[in-house]
Amino acid sequence: MGSIRRSLPARLLFMTIMFVMVAEVLIFVPSVATFRKNWLMERVVAAKVAALALEASGGAELPERLRQELLTTAGVHAVSVRRSEVRRLVLGMPDEKPVAEVFDLRDRSIMSLIPDALNALAAPPGRLIRVIAAPDILRAGEEIDVVIDETPLIAAEWRYARNIFWLSIIIAIMTSAAVYLALSKLLVAPMMRITRNMVAYRENPEDTTRIITPSGRDDEVGVAEKELANLQTQLSGLLREKARLANVGLAVSKINHDLRNILASAQLVSDRLATVPDPTVQRFVPRLIRALDRAITLCTNTMKYGRGGETPPNRSRVALAPLVGEVTESLGVEELKGVRLTVDIPPEIELYADRDQIFRVLANLARNALEALREAESAPDDPCVKISAHQEGRRAIIKVSDNGPGVPARAQENLFKAFQSVAKADGNGLGLVISAELVRAHGGDIRLEDATKGASFVVTLPTPTAARKRAFEKVA
Numbered sequence: 001m002g003s004i005r006r007s008l009p010a011r012l013l014f015m016t017i018m019f020v021m022v023a024e025v026l027i028f029v030p031s032v033a034t035f036r037k038n039w040l041m042e043r044v045v046a047a048k049v050a051a052l053a054l055e056a057s058g059g060a061e062l063p064e065r066l067r068q069e070l071l072t073t074a075g076v077h078a079v080s081v082r083r084s085e086v087r088r089l090v091l092g093m094p095d096e097k098p099v100a101e102v103f104d105l106r107d108r109s110i111m112s113l114i115p116d117a118l119n120a121l122a123a124p125p126g127r128l129i130r131v132i133a134a135p136d137i138l139r140a141g142e143e144i145d146v147v148i149d150e151t152p153l154i155a156a157e158w159r160y161a162r163n164i165f166w167l168s169i170i171i172a173i174m175t176s177a178a179v180y181l182a183l184s185k186l187l188v189a190p191m192m193r194i195t196r197n198m199v200a201y202r203e204n205p206e207d208t209t210r211i212i213t214p215s216g217r218d219d220e221v222g223v224a225e226k227e228l229a230n231l232q233t234q235l236s237g238l239l240r241e242k243a244r245l246a247n248v249g250l251a252v253s254k255i256n257h258d259l260r261n262i263l264a265s266a267q268l269v270s271d272r273l274a275t276v277p278d279p280t281v282q283r284f285v286p287r288l289i290r291a292l293d294r295a296i297t298l299c300t301n302t303m304k305y306g307r308g309g310e311t312p313p314n315r316s317r318v319a320l321a322p323l324v325g326e327v328t329e330s331l332g333v334e335e336l337k338g339v340r341l342t343v344d345i346p347p348e349i350e351l352y353a354d355r356d357q358i359f360r361v362l363a364n365l366a367r368n369a370l371e372a373l374r375e376a377e378s379a380p381d382d383p384c385v386k387i388s389a390h391q392e393g394r395r396a397i398i399k400v401s402d403n404g405p406g407v408p409a410r411a412q413e414n415l416f417k418a419f420q421s422v423a424k425a426d427g428n429g430l431g432l433v434i435s436a437e438l439v440r441a442h443g444g445d446i447r448l449e450d451a452t453k454g455a456s457f458v459v460t461l462p463t464p465t466a467a468r469k470r471a472f473e474k475v476a
Contacts, residue, residue: 012183016176024168028161030110033117035160039153040105044133047079047146077128078147092147099147100127106134106143121158125151190221194228201232206239263295313354313441317464320396321345323355324387327362331370339373341366344388349396352464353442361435361446362387362400365457368431369402372455376405394465399449401456407448415448 050073071077071092078092103116129150134143197212204210211232214225270288324345331341351358366385373383380403389398407415416436432446439446444461 012188013176013180016179016183017172020172020175020179021168024172028164028168029114029118031164032121032157032161033110033113036117036120036153036157037105037108037110037113039156040103040131040148041133043075043148044105044131044144044146046073047076048081048144050076051079051081051144075152076146076148078145080145082143082145097128099130100150102130102132104132106132117157120150120154121161123150123154125154127151187221190215190217190225194225198228205232205235206243208233208236211236263292266292313357313438315352315354315442318351318353318355318358319347320349320351320389320398321347323351323359324362324389327359327366327387330363331366337374338383339370340382340384342384342386344386346389346391349389349391350464351396352462354438357438358442358461361438361459362398364431364435365400365459368457369400369404369455372404373402378405380404391463394463395444396461396463398459398461399456400459401449401451401454403454406451406453406455412448416446 050071071079080092105113127150128147131146131148132143133146194212197210201207201210201212212225212229214229215222217225270285270292273285273288274282276282276285324343328341328343366387369385373380373385383403385400385402387398387400389396391397416432436446439459439461442461444459446457446459449456449458
């Protein structure tokens with residue numbers, strides 16, 4: 001029962017009834033005031049007719065019984081007419097009680113009559129009221145006063161109020177039902193459909209049959225359904241990709257030991273081959289060694305990636321220039337052969353980062369650039385890799401660029417996705433993915449910058465100034 005009261009349809013129905021009832025109340029109060037004014041004006045007009053009948057007698061004295069019948073027929077106790085600033089009593093009952101209250105209906109708006117109407121509902125029965133009015137049937141400058149017993153008026157007001165109340169209830173129910181059905185069809189039913197779909201999809205997000213089917217509406221609900229369908233489709237694809245990666249990691253972990261032994265044996269053989277003086281052997285041995293190194297690196301990177309990512313960075317102040325110097329020193333002679341490496345790092349730039357992790361990022365970008373130049377089909381006249389940096393505010397901007405063939409357009413879409421690299425024929429697609437994870441863990445960013453020639457990767461990392469600012473904001 002509690003869940004029904006908390007449901008969206010029940011709340012919508014309750015709110016609709018409440019809003020309609022509030023509207024009915026706002027209509028009810030002025031209508032009661034209008035009813036009271038009309039009732040009083042009817043008595044005033046009836047009193048004027050009785051006064052005209054008396055004036056038609058030509059001034060003859062009417063019998064008391066006839067005068068009482070005229071007053072009773074008009075529903076008043078006394079009638080007086082004012083002409084030319086002179087007020088004259090036309091009809092009146094003897095021994096009248098005192099008048100309790102005076103109501104002037106001349107030039108009164110409905111809103112000003114509301115308090116009188118509400119007070120009358122609580123007034124004691126039997127009191128006399130005096131009403132001053134100037135109905136349209138009077139001559140210009142003429143007014144009429146009547147004294148009325150308010151008891152019939154109070155009874156009439158209560159009957160009218162009860163009728164209006166029950167009519168309001170019926171209108172409220174009918175209107176609420178119509179509004180509820182309309183809103184249920186337009187909003188509630190689609191929202192409940194979306195809610196049920198989300199609950200069902202959560203139970204098994206890899207089941208593509210649970211992806212919501214858009215209804216084809218062109219309003220906001222239709223847009224929400226389309227976006228939800230796109231989101232679920234993307235999420236299901238990502239989950240399937242994660243499952244494939246998990247299976248790959250499991251498979252690699254099972255064969256890793258034997259594979260590494262095989263590669264180690266092959267590496268020993270390649271080392272022995274390196275001592276053979278045959279020129280043909282010497283020409284092919286370096287390629288064999290590089291192939292073995294790439295195979296071992298692939299196994300190592302795949303195992304690391306399959307274990308669930310990197311450890312959180314252990315940040316400290318790191319001078320960028322010495323760090324880049326270590327990166328260049330770590331590059332092998334074969335990697336740098338025939339390539340000009342330039343470094344432009346201002347000595348004052350510092351990072352707030354994990355030294356080892358950023359070393360891996362820069363070394364990976366530098367090796368990618370060197371491989372791109374070395375394996376290019378049409379190498380440039382002056383192959384060059386440049387590592388530069390500058391500071392913008394509280395951020396250090398590091399750029400690793402080359403003048404090689406650049407990154408193909410088809411590779412740029414999946415540049416930072418695991419096992420989807422197509423930039424190199426023998427690439428495993430993990431180097432840039434791991435680099436991106438490391439950079440983002442530092443609160444930085446890595447991207448491929450548009451370049452007319454070659455490739456240019458830009459890494460943005462926080463400086464110690466930015467770190468102190470964040471620490472200050474947390475303390476504050």
